[in-house]
Amino acid sequence: xxxxxxxxxxxxxxxxxxxxxxxxxxxxxxxxxxxxxxxxxxxxxxxxxxxxxxxxxxxxxxxxxxxxxxxxxxxxxxxxxxxxxxxxxxxxxxxxxxxxxxxxxxxxxxxxxxxxxxxxxxxxxxxxxxxxxxxxxxxxxxxxxxxxxxxxxxxxxxxxxxxxxxxxxxxxxxxxxxxxxxxxxxxxxxxxxxxxxxxxxxxxxxxxxxxxxxxxxxxxxxxxxxxxxxxxxxxxxxxxxxxxx
Amino acid sequence: xxxxxxxxxxxxxxxxxxxxxxxxxxxxxxxxxxxxxxxxxxxxxxxxxxxxxxxxxxxxxxxxxxxxxxxxxxxxxxxxxxxxxxxxxxxxxxxxxxxxxxxx
Numbered sequence: 001x002x003x004x005x006x007x008x009x010x011x012x013x014x015x016x017x018x019x020x021x022x023x024x025x026x027x028x029x030x031x032x033x034x035x036x037x038x039x040x041x042x043x044x045x046x047x048x049x050x051x052x053x054x055x056x057x058x059x060x061x062x063x064x065x066x067x068x069x070x071x072x073x074x075x076x077x078x079x080x081x082x083x084x085x086x087x088x089x090x091x092x093x094x095x096x097x098x099x100x101x102x103x104x105x106x107x108x109x110x111x112x113x114x115x116x117x118x119x120x121x122x123x124x125x126x127x128x129x130x131x132x133x134x135x136x137x138x139x140x141x142x143x144x145x146x147x148x149x150x151x152x153x154x155x156x157x158x159x160x161x162x163x164x165x166x167x168x169x170x171x172x173x174x175x176x177x178x179x180x181x182x183x184x185x186x187x188x189x190x191x192x193x194x195x196x197x198x199x200x201x202x203x204x205x206x207x208x209x210x211x212x213x214x215x216x217x218x219x220x221x222x223x224x225x226x227x228x229x230x231x232x233x234x235x236x237x238x239x240x241x242x243x244x245x
Numbered sequence: 246x247x248x249x250x251x252x253x254x255x256x257x258x259x260x261x262x263x264x265x266x267x268x269x270x271x272x273x274x275x276x277x278x279x280x281x282x283x284x285x286x287x288x289x290x291x292x293x294x295x296x297x298x299x300x301x302x303x304x305x306x307x308x309x310x311x312x313x314x315x316x317x318x319x320x321x322x323x324x325x326x327x328x329x330x331x332x333x334x335x336x337x338x339x340x341x342x343x344x345x346x347x348x349x
Contacts, residue, residue: 020251024259031263031286035270040279047282050263054289061256063296063308066315070292073315078285078322085326086278091339097273100342108272112265119261127254127301134253134301155305163305164312172309179316186320193327196334 016060023060027053041092044082051075062152064160256297263290277329277339281322288318 027050034046051074058067086092097105134151155163168176263286270283292311299307329339336343 016251028262031266034282035266040276043279043282054293057293058296061296061300066296066308066311069315073319078319081322081326082282085330089333089339105273108269112269116261116265120258124254124257124261127257128252151300151303155303164308167305167309175313179313182320186323190323190327193331
């Protein structure tokens with residue numbers, strides 16, 4: 001590596017530091033707000049912010065293909081699906097916390113902190129400090145042929161997309177083919193699950209009032225208002241859903 | 246010569262923090278959809294770990310693995326949200342505590 005390249009690498013290294021600090025803070029903040037916000041739509045929007053932050057981290061880690069795929073797949077498709085279902089079901093506002101177990105929230109937070117301690121000590125701590133940015137020991141980094149700690153510079157020499165594509169269609173072609181089967185199965189499964197059954201009320205022992213969308217016989221006046229509103233919404237959603245998939 | 250400035254451990258620590266936030270979200274929230282979003286958060290943090298290790302080792306295999314995780318996550322979201330919609334049709338609720346049909 002020429003001295004010029006070494007200089008640019010050092011400079012981009014310090015840039016990477018600040019990007020990591022800022023984007024890491026954004027990722028942590030958006031993740032926390034996603035868990036803490038009561039409104040599910042707000043939580044979904046925080047999830048978008050988090051996905052974008054992680055995409056930026058991918059880009060700084062020389063994974064340009066994944067950064068773009070992250071934005072397209074997660075921020076573009078998955079969050080839209082989440083928002084679609086939220087709007088469809090109309091359950092966005094004021095989601096409750098905690099379950100029926102006493103002290104569940106406290107226990108969950110304590111267990112989470114314990115897990116973070118274990119992960120930080122066991123997984124992250126060994127890779128902190130000087131010379132842990134790549135797996136070549138510090139004293140062996142430079143030999144007669146030049147530096148050995150070049151990150152993904154060699155693997156990405158023809159571009160990241162070409163490198164990843166080459167691996168997918170050579171070493172990983174069998175898993176790749178299997179994922180196509182998985183996607184087809186998932187799509188068919190979603191369509192089958194989304195289909196309306198003739199009388200789904202028979203599948204549950206819930207009282208009739210609990211299945212407003214599915215019963216058209218009017219047991220009482222109070223329930224009939226909900227009955228009138230729900231089938232229209234559910235019917236419209238049915239078409240949308242099948243159209244989407 | 247300085248190599249890459251940010252050590253691998255920082256990325257791993259950030260990913261661990263995101264994973265734990267997602268885990269606590271699954272445990273604390275009752276809404277099935279928000280629990281599902283937390284699961285997505287956990288999958289993403291693991292992807293971040295894979296990509297960070299990919300640069301650490303100087304090979305692209307970690308990125309390919311993260312790509313497969315993305316595909317599986319997309320399939321999982323499709324089926325999971327369809328199940329949630331179905332549950333809502335049966336129970337008129339998206340609350341995890343209301344799904345207790347198997348309770349004796």
